[in-house]
Amino acid sequence: MDCVFCALIQADSARWVARGPVALAFAPLTPIAPGHALVVPASHFADLFDTPPEVLAETMALVRRVADAMRSALGADGVNVLNASGPGSEQSVPHLHFHVIPRWQDDGFSTWPTGRSQRRLQDDPIARLASAVAG
Template sequence: MSDCVFCEIVAGRAPSRRVLADEHTLAFLNIRPAAPGHTLVVPRRHVRDMWDISEVEHGHVASMVRRAALLLRQAFEPDGVNVRVNSGAAAGQDVFHFHTHLIPRRHGDGLQLTWASPRADPAELERAMLRIAEVRV
């Protein structure tokens, strides 16, 4: 897709700082990093989001995510790593080419990517399970 910046990066027509690459995926540094080493992993083929990516393509991305995470651990020696996918504008996706964020973390870095929700009522969980059971494939 010519209007997709990640497709342009995959094709080599837009600049990027490539971390790792293989025939199915590309890992590159995020130009708006949440932390040093913040890396994005994308499939080479354009797919919009989690709902559009095939199971096989997702497997390729997951494999590259692990490889990139191991590389980032050696390079930055973080205390942890966030692995995050935002699918859809409501979830914070702003580039509509499936991508996974790898964000190296340090204790006390101040980055807030978590939430503090109250414990769910068991009846609420049961209602959710019933809805899921109705559509399970």
């Protein structure tokens, strides 16, 4: 199997946080914080653009449940939810996934970008985006 997440799901070889028919959560091999979890659809979808809306909704509902559990069970002050979708995004595994990372005020790291994009667009990118969303 080419997809590492599909192979992991099929082999049942993960440290599971939650398992459902549509979405699953498990511990990554190299967590960046205690309790860091990955939330994925149970079926293979490459990225956000490939995932049907109903599967995306179920997956995001599990992201929320995992985030709530991080606050209640781990005492996290907050969470970061990270996703990369598509070839220009540095997506490392071509299976839709969300990193849910518990955060504490004194954890000593940042998940925010430290620079700014070098890409420049003509015209007003927000107006173009609003037009595309509207119709």
